[in-house]
Amino acid sequence: MSDINLEKNILEDKIKGLSDQEIGIKYNVNLKFIEKSIIKNLGINVSNPIKIKSNTCPTKFIKKLSPKDFNLEQNTVWSFKSRGTWATHNGNYRGNWSPYIPRNIILKYSKEQDLVLDYFCGSGTTAVEAKLLNRNFIGIDINENAIKLAQENINFNFLFKTATGTSEVLNSSGISIDLKIGDARELHFIKDNSIDLICSHPPYANIVKYTHNNNNDLSNYEVNDFINEIEKVAIESYRILKNGKYCSILIGDMRKNKNVIPLGFWTIEKFLKAGFTLKELIIKRQHNCKTTGFWYTNSIKYNFLLLAHEYLAVFEKSNDAMIKNHSSEKLNSISYNKINKIKFIKNDNIQQESTTVWIFDKENWLNNTLNNLIKRYGNNNYSIYNNDYNSKKRCELLIYFYDNNFNDFNNNFDNYLEKEGILAIICEDIRLDNDIIFSTPIQIEKHFSKNEKLKIKEIILIQIKDLNNPTKKNQNLNIQHKYIIVYKMA
Ligand SMILES: C[S@@+](CC[C@H](N)C(=O)[O-])C[C@H]1O[C@@H](n2cnc3c(N)ncnc32)[C@H](O)[C@@H]1O
Numbered sequence: 078m079s080d081i082n083l084e085k086n087i088l089e090d091k092i093k094g095l096s097d098q099e100i101g102i103k104y105n106v107n108l109k110f111i112e113k114s115i116i117k118n119l120g121i122n123v124s125n126p127i128k129i130k131s132n133t134c135p136t137k138f139i140k141k142l143s144p145k146d147f148n149l150e151q152n153t154v155w156s157f158k159s160r161g162t163w164a165t166h167n168g169n170y171r172g173n174w175s176p177y178i179p180r181n182i183i184l185k186y187s188k189e190q191d192l193v194l195d196y197f198c199g200s201g202t203t204a205v206e207a208k209l210l211n212r213n214f215i216g217i218d219i220n221e222n223a224i225k226l227a228q229e230n231i232n233f234n235f236l237f238k239t240a241t242g243t244s245e246v247l248n249s250s251g252i253s254i255d256l257k258i259g260d261a262r263e264l265h266f267i268k269d270n271s272i273d274l275i276c277s278h279p280p281y282a283n284i285v286k287y288t289h290n291n292n293n294d295l296s297n298y299e300v301n302d303f304i305n306e307i308e309k310v311a312i313e314s315y316r317i318l319k320n321g322k323y324c325s326i327l328i329g330d331m332r333k334n335k336n337v338i339p340l341g342f343w344t345i346e347k348f349l350k351a352g353f354t355l356k357e358l359i360i361k362r363q364h365n366c367k368t369t370g371f372w373y374t375n376s377i378k379y380n381f382l383l384l385a386h387e388y389l390a391v392f393e394k395s396n397d398a399m400i401k402n403h404s405s406e407k408l409n410s411i412s413y414n415k416i417n418k419i420k421f422i423k424n425d426n427i428q429q430e431s432t433t434v435w436i437f438d439k440e441n442w443l444n445n446t447l448n449n450l451i452k453r454y455g456n457n458n459y460s461i462y463n464n465d466y467n468s469k470k471r472c473e474l475l476i477y478f479y480d481n482n483f484n485d486f487n488n489n490f491d492n493y494l495e496k497e498g499i500l501a502i503i504c505e506d507i508r509l510d511n512d513i514i515f516s517t518p519i520q521i522e523k524h525f526s527k528n529e530k531l532k533i534k535e536i537i538l539i540q541i542k543d544l545n546n547p548t549k550k551n552q553n554l555n556i557q558h559k560y561i562i563v564y565k566m567a
Contacts, residue, residue, distance in 0.1 A: 083104060083106070083114070084113070084114035084117055084118060085114075085118065086104070087100055087104060087106070087110075087111055087114040087115075088114055088115060088118045088119070088126065090103070091111070091115065091125075091126050091127075092126055092127055094127070097111050097124075112171065112285075112286065113286070113289070116286060116287070116288060116289050117289045119222070120220070120221075120222040120288070120289075121170075121220065121222040121223060121226065121287075122170070122171040122172075122285065122286065122287050123169045123170055123171065123226075124168070124169055124171055125169050128167070128169050129169075129226070134229050134232065135232075136232050136233060136234055137165060137232065137233040137234075138233065138234055138235075138236040139163075139164050139165065139233045139234070139235060139236060140236050141162075141163040141164065142163065142164060142209055142235060143163055143180075143209065144161055144163050144176075144177065144180075147180070149181055149184060149185060150181050150359075150554065151551065151554060151555060152554055152555045152556075152557040153357065153358065153359050153360060153506070153554045153555065153556050153557050153558055154359070154360045154362065154538075154540045154557050154558050155177075155178070155181070155359055155360070155361045155362065155389065156361075156362040156364070157175045157177045157178075157364075158364055160175040160176070160177075161175050161176040161177050163176070164176075164205050164209055164233060165205055165230045165231075165233050166202060166205060166230075169200070170199055170200035170223070170226060171285050172199075172280070172284075172285040172287075173199055173200050173202050173278075174202055174278045174327060175202075176202050176205065176206055178278075178327060178361065178389065179195075179202060179203040179206040179207075179276050180206050180210070182274070182276045182323075182325045182389075182391070183203075183206055183207065183210050183212060183274065183276060184210065186274050186322075186323040186325070186391070187212060187273050187274040187323075189210070189211045189212065190211065190212065190213065190251070190252065191212050191213065191273035191274060192212070192213045192214070192215070192271070192272055192273045192274075193207045193212045193213065193214050193215075193272075193273065193274045193275075193276055194214070194215045194216075194217075194267070194272045194274070194275050194276070194277075194317070195214075195215075195216050195217070195275070195276055195277045195278075196216075196217040196218075196259070196261035196264065196275070196277055196310070196313075197217075197218065197261055197277045197278055197279045197280065198216030198217055198218040198223065198224070198227055198256065199218060199223050199226075199227070199278070199287075200223060200226045200227055200230055201216060201226065201227025201228070201230040201231055201256065202230075203216065203276050203277070203278075204216045204227055204230070204231050204254055204256065205230055205231055205233075207252075207254065208231055208233075208252070208254055211251075211252055212252060212274075213252045213253050213254070214252070214253075214254045214255065215255045215256075215257075215267070215272075216254070216255070216256040216257070217256075217257055217258070217259040217260075217261060217264070218256075218258065218259070219258065219259070219260055219261075219287075219288065219291060219293050219294050219295075220258075220287055220288050220291070220294065221258050223287070224256050224257065224258055227256050228256055231254055231256070260293050261277075261279070261295075261310045261313070262306060262309035262310055262313060263309075263313065264313045264316075264317055267317045268317070269316050269317060270316075270317070270318070270319050270320060271317055271319065272317045272318050272319060272322070273319060273322050274322060274323055274324075274325075275314055275317075275318060275323070275324035275325065275326075276325050277324075277325070277326055277327075278326070278327045279295060279307065279310070279326065279327075279328060279344075280294070280295050280296035281296075281328060281329055281331060281340060282295075282296075282298060282299065282300045282303040282331060282340060283296060283297060283298065283299060283303075284296075284329075284331060295307070300331065300338055300340065303340075304340075304343050304344070304347065307344050307347050308347040308350070308351070311347045311348040311350070311351035311353070312351045314348070314351065314353075314392075315351045315352045315353060315394060318394045319394070320394055320395070320396050321393070321394065321395060322393075322394055323356060323391055323392065323393055323394075324348070324353065324391075324392045324393075324394065325389060325390065325391045325392070326344065326345075326348065326389070326390050326392070327361060327387055327388070327389045328340060328341045328344045328345075328387060328388055328390070329341055329363075329384065329386070329387035329388070330384060330387075330536060331384075332381070332384060335379065335380075335381050335534070336532045336533060336534055336565070337384075337533045337534065337535055337536055338533075339522055339533055339536060341387065341388040341536075342388075342516075342518065342519045342522050342536075344390075345358070345388065345390050345516070345519060346519065346523070348390065348392050349392075352394070353392035353393060353394060354392065354393050354395055354513045355390060355391070355392060355393075355513060355514040355515075355516060356391040356392060356393040356512070356513065356514065357389075357390070357391040357514060357553070357554050358388060358389075358390055358391075358506050358514050358516055359388070359389040359390075359391070359554065360386050360387075360388065360389075360434075360538050360540070360558050361386065361387045361388070361389050362385060362386055362434055362540075363384070363385050363386060363387060364385075376431040376432075377429060377431070377453075380453065380454075381534075381535070382430070382431065382432055382433045382535050382537065383431060383432045383433065384432075384433055385432035385433045385434045386433055386434050386538050393513075421443070421444060421447055421461070422444055423448065423451070424444070424448045425452070425456075427445065427448040427449060427452055429449060429452055429453060430449050433535060433536065433537050433538060434537075434538045434540060435449065435537060435538070435539045435540070436539075436540040436542065437539060437540070437541060437542070438541075438542050438543075438544055439541055439542065439543040439544070439545075442539060442541045442559075446503070446539055446561065447461070447476065450474065450476060450501050450561065450563075451474065454473065454474040454499040454501065454563070455472060455473035455474025455498075455499060457473070458470075458472045458473040458474070458495070459472055459473060459474040459475070459476065460472045460474070460475050460476070460493070461476045461478075462475055462476065462477040462478070462493075471492075471493060471494060471495045471498070472493065472494060472495065472498065473494075473495055473498050473499065474498065474499045474501065475490065475493050475494055475498065475499070475500050475501070476501045476503065477490075477500065477501070477502045477503070478502075478503050478504075479502050479503065479504035479505075479517055479521060491530055491566060494566050495566075496566065497565060497566055497567075498565075498566045499534070499563060499564070499565055499566075500531065500563075500564040500565075500566070501561050501562070501563050501564075502521055502561065502562045502564070503559060503560070503561050504517040504518050504521055504559065504560050504561075504562065505517060505518075505556070505558075505559045505560065506518070506556055506558070506560075507556075508553065508556060512553055518536070518560040518562055521562055522562065525564065529567065530566055530567050531564040531565070531566065531567070532564065532565050532567060533562060533563070533564055534563045534564060534565045535561070535562075535563040536560060536561075536562055536563075537560065537561040537562075537563065538558050538559075538560060539558060539559045539560070539561065540557055540558050541557060541558065541559065542557070543557075
């Protein structure tokens with residue numbers, strides 16, 4: 078069968094209601110091929126083509142305006158087990174984000190009647206939240222079919238039950254929602270300093286594709302080109318945002334040949350280079366990765382972790398030179414959580430983690446972290462540099478606690494490691510006196526990126542739960558995570 082006929086048959090079967098798995102078995106194709114068939118034939122990447130309606134879709138009346146028992150997030154690790162199905166939200170558009178994310182961002186960083194922008198609008202999740210929360214909104218997407226879908230999704234009115242039992246329809250009043258085809262890299266129709274909040278979710282290089290052969294779709298770009306193009310988006314964002322306002326971007330990492338490509342850190346660096354400072358660096362947990370059976374076994378067997386987190390960076394546009402200088406390279410004043418002598422109890426029976434997010438209690442995070450690293454990377458031959466390091470022996474695994482002092486260690490680490498040895502650096506995000514976040518993992522990645530001998534194998538997040546201390550209600554989020562950057566020697 079020719080590829081064209083195969084693609085048509087696949088689409089027909091999708092419309093008949095066959096699952097991706099059934100289609101995969103029937104035609105011996107993978108998910109990427111199924112996605113390609115849908116995009117080429119429908120012009121949009123959706124998991125269920127039946128749900129795509131015509132343009133003349135009538136206004137929907139919704140009863141559920143918000144999630145049940147909603148509270149604003151207070152910590153830096155966000156986790157939404159169910160993606161959220163209030164209003165018109167659904168998961169049909171591939172790679173769309175959970176509405177809990179724009180809801181939190183819009184509520185925390187803007188007020189009613191403000192102007193919110195999402196320049197990677199997709200199916201309009203942010204648009205729906207802007208409408209529900211009474212914000213003006215501009216949504217832009219490169220794909221006209223995504224804009225049509227977003228238009229359909231915002232075409233709703235609210236339905237309320239009155240005390241007498243009759244129903245009443247209310248329109249959200251006085252706000253405008255403007256959805257249009259456009260390119261996030263070139264927003265000439267938006268004036269300088271005119272947007273109150275940017276809240277957006279770019280494609281991640283070429284992980285999920287959104288269009289077929291569209292040269293302006295960033296989901297069709299390979300990593301290095303993608304990063305160059307995202308820099309243009311960052312520069313435009315800085316131009317159009319009002320001073321003192323916020324821009325939030327969700328971005329994840331990629332895996333290639335068992336190594337990690339730190340797309341998240343590289344994207345954040347481009348926004349910092351454009352002039353922004355980092356207000357928050359939030360870890361968004363992903364729940365769609367499989368942590369049992371086949372995947373768990375393979376993660377141990379081939380020694381890789383399943384990517385289970387993304388980064389939600391909140392940038393601030395500030396012209397205040399004081400703030401900028403402070404957040405740049407002057408780091409001497411930062412107080413790191415120094416770990417002097419570690420009381421470490423080896424535990425060979427530890428249950429090994431299989432994803433990139435490790436969740437531990439405050440009391441035992443260090444022991445669990447070290448035991449997990451040792452079991453995975455260096456059971457017989459490991460050293461904890463800041464603790465017991467003996468320079469005479471080379472080891473399989475060297476664990477290093479970053480405390481802003483690479484002096485005695487710096488680029489000589491290869492003298493301490495065996496061939497193909499693992500260097501695991503434990504580090505953290507730090508809030509400076511002026512409330513800005515200084516992210517040491519991003520600096521470490523930058524520091525070692527020119528070193529040909531090291532390849533990043535994993536970026537692991539440790540979520541540290543303090544069960545005794547209830548979350549503080551704070552203007553800033555409570556930093557609840559640390560990182561382990563795992564390098565492998567070439
Ligand atoms: C991850 S999706 C956004 C999903 C959206 N948050 C939602 O919930 O539906 C990324 C979107 O970026 C769009 N896109 C890709 N390149 C673009 C560009 N240069 N300018 C604007 N949009 C672009 C894609 O068409 C896709 O809809």
